[in-house]
Amino acid sequence: MVREITLGQYMPGKSFLHKIDPRTKTVLLIAYIVFIFLCRNFISLLIMSLFSLLVIFMTKISFMKYLKSLRMILFVIILTGFFNIFYGSGEVLWQWQQLKITSGGLINAAFVIVRISMLMMVSSVLTYTTSPTDLTDGLERLMKPLKIFHVKVHEIAMMMTIALRFIPVLLEETDKIMNAQKARGADMESGNLIKRVKSLIPVLIPLFVSAFRRAGDLATAMECRCYNGDKNRTRMKVLHFSIKDLIALLGCLVVFAAVIVGNMYFPAVI
């Protein structure tokens, strides 16, 4: 069960997207998120969707993995889509007392669903194709200007690295503890919601204890080595902005420009 969670899991590969600089990927992802919310009509949305699918295809990672990442937030997607149906103006298609479904509402719902799904899948592209160390390395460099305001950029990046690094460890641990409790007859698969939540206590308590133990051990180990990665640190892998990054940047610029053109020349529906 827990093995199926794929969020934030790096999948090694050699695709174009694996090779571009994490900074480029992060900045482009942020721009992407902005632009997917800028789409005002179906033409723009279609351009963005096709572009998203192309990017996903280029990672050479099975599409199933992306669908699995969607499954985790399926409930959120359905719920927001459902409520959006009832908000919006335009032609009234169905009405029951105060509740009414309008054409505008349906379009809203479609936009929200596509946007959230694409957002989730393209965000997964970043985490799937970038190793956690590269990712936080990139973020640290991007956040460097904040040092002027005495933000502890390196410490934040280190915390993120550690958090990401321990996701698979804790998942494995959860699996082990669940098995151990199942062997003692814990029943986690049947019963109503309250019963199921209660049955998680034998798993959660050992998991928390172990997480704190690990955190303590790690902190001690870092202290013992006088860890201070902020000052005078040199890197084995220095991030380079290469021709590949330029290609990615230009490619995205073309798509974003197309979205703006699409917004300008076709009537807005939302």
Add this chain to the structure above:
Amino acid sequence: MSVLKAENIKLVYGAGTSFEKTALDDLSFEIEKGEFVGIIGHTGSGKSTLVQLLNGLLKPTEGRIYLNGKDIWEKPKKIRNVRFKVGMVFQYPEYQLFEETVYKDIAFGPKNMGLEEEEIDKRVREAAIFTGLREDQLEASPFELSGGEKRRAAIAGVIAMDPEVLILDEPTAGLDPLGREALLSQIADFHRVRKNTVLLVSHSMEDIARISDRILVMSKGRKVMLDSTKNVFSHGRELESIGLKVPQITKIMMMLKEKGVNVDTSVLTVEKGFNEILNILSQKTKE
């Protein structure tokens, strides 16, 4: 009739993905009631996977497992009952403790079995005695215990279910020599008194050699041999070829034999080895 029987079991992890890996292949064996069987194998030989199959935590991709002659996966909904009959102590079991008191934690298994309050109390106290926990420790929080005591408490939690077959996966891992010794003799005592079937997974030949009746040797997901302890260790060279070590004393006997001294190479304990060498020496002096 055998208590546990495996018939051509095969287990493939992550079937259909790029991580596909055959952990066990075409494994068959029978274990008799009341036996003490040691399972040895190199890291990654499939020992831990095998024991998880035996109590229904994993389902074999192919083949069947019989408990008292009944296929354990006959009714998948009743698999919990199999887990009560085949008790399983995992590696580093102390990480599974969660209750407020040691007593409650040991009672978790029996409670899940739906036993009466009195019966639970009796079982918890018995299990505590078997594992050498003191009466006053039962009311302490499991997190206040020392590492070795935590492990005892966790093992007691499984023993309290009084399983027909008790499986222990590396129960002595990470314990100091004294703790190891004590825990092993407690397991041996439990087996002698209760007459339950016990399966002990370990990579320590010394431990296994001393207390098992029979040994199942695994390598790369396959059964290499299942034979009496004496017979298994007389195949010293074969064991070494799959990366296992025979007990030191057995190794010495093997080397003596190769040098032309007529000793018994199936000696497993230091005392017996000592007597064997003494015998040979006294024979020589007579000559």
